[in-house]
Amino acid sequence: MHDDLANEALDTTPEVADAPESGEAPENAAPAEEAEGAEAPVVLDENSESAVEDPVVALKRHLRSAPGEWYVIHSYSGHENRVKTQLLTRTETQDMEDYIFQVEVPMEDATEVKNGQKKIVRRVRIPGYVYVRMDLTEASWRVVRDTPGVTGFVGNSTDPVPLSFDEIYSLLAPSVNLPEKKKSSSSKAKEKAIPAFEVGESVTVMDGPFETMPATIADIDNTNQKLRVLVSIFGRETPLELGFEQVAKI
Missing domain, CATH: 1.20.5 (Single alpha-helices involved in coiled-coils or other helix-helix interfaces)
Known part of the structure; x- marks a missing residue:
């Protein structure tokens, strides 16, 4: 068992x-x-x-599908990014997110020569301007206009005209093949003598976002081979700093 x-x-x-x-x-x-x-x-x-995804394709798709329209506002030169920050803060605190969607200050990399040394610096592409994507109403206009550092809208200050697709794309699009182009321009500059520029002389911009645009020389820095030129943008003369190799005599 x-x-x-x-x-x-x-x-x-x-x-x-x-x-x-x-x-x-x-x-x-x-x-x-x-x-x-x-x-x-x-x-x-x-x-x-x-x-x-191609950033250029992505930018074009965004510009076409995003709500609102793009407007240009004047700001004090050197205060562009501060204006951007303050405008975004005012948009949030005043509950205007449904009317003011995006604020941009286009930047660019530029070569500066100091004490004989070339340095790449990050700077505002078009000093004195800030770009806002918004639905324009009396309330949203007031929020933008009353932001510290803003001096007004470009064009009719009370009824500004929005930018076209081509205009805003040219301002926000990244530079394409910029390093290669600068290298080519520098090589050509070395092969020929440095031209003698004069204040008040008219030149053509040969490089960057304002390529082919006419400009007037306002100041010359022979030591660093830099020019301060005036370019007409949105009906207003805007100062730009360019290298000798970035302009051509007319």
Whole structure:
């Protein structure tokens, strides 16, 4: 009788121990593996697709689909980014997010020569201007106009005209092949003698976002080979600093 009881215990123990291992484990493991395998490609595809998107294409798509229109406001030169920060703060504190959507101060990398050393500096592309994407209402106009550092809208101050797609794109678009172009311009400059410029002389801009535009020389820095020129933008003369190699005599 003792042998029968022992045999029964031996017969029932494997069934209780093996059932969870052979029955439950595969059923729980399989869905987890399938779920992981199904999600991973979706995440990878989305990341890789956004990573390779052309920034120029992305900018054009954004400009065409974003709400509101782009307007230009005057600011004190050197205060452009401060105006941007204060305007964004005023937009939030005065609950104008549904009317004022975006504020931009286009920047650019430029080469400056100091003490014979060339340095790449980050600077405002067009000093004295800030660009705002907004729905123009009396309230939103007042928020922008009363921002410290803002001197007014470009054009009709009370009923400003928005920028066209081409105008805002040219202002916000990143420079394409700029390093290569500068290198080419510098090589040509070395091959020929440095021209003698005169204050008041008319020249043509040969590099950067204002390429092909006429300009008038306002100041000459022969030591650093820099010119301060005036370019007419939105009906107003705007000062720019350019290298000798970035302009051509007319």
